[in-house]
Amino acid sequence: KNDTAENLKNFAISQKMNGKQWLFLRSSDENTREFSNVLAVKYTRISPIDFSHSNIISVFDENGVLQYQQEGLNVDSKEIVSKITELANQKKP
Numbered sequence: 001k002n003d004t005a006e007n008l009k010n011f012a013i014s015q016k017m018n019g020k021q022w023l024f025l026r027s028s029d030e031n032t033r034e035f036s037n038v039l040a041v042k043y044t045r046i047s048p049i050d051f052s053h054s055n056i057i058s059v060f061d062e063n064g065v066l067q068y069q070q071e072g073l074n075v076d077s078k079e080i081v082s083k084i085t086e087l088a089n090q091k092k093p
Helices: 005-014 029-038 078-091
Strands: 043-045 051-053 056-060 066-071
Touching (some): 056 078, 066 078
Antiparallel strands (some): 043 051, 056 066
16 A cells, blocks of 8 residues: 555665666555465564564576575575576576
């Protein structure tokens, strides 16, 4: 309800995430629930506009196939950066 196209655009700009490499999506409650289950992300509403959720970073390849996940707070990012770099290098001719 709150993630309108305008709000997502403003968020992207405020977070300096408005380049071509970023894509912000919104969906129905049902589709969001299904997608979160596929990714093993659990969430619960704690107020009308706030949610508590799992801390999972998911990395997809250019075909939308899940290639890697990292869970937790304050974890070493070397492995996930390595996976992202590996996938980016596979894309180059």
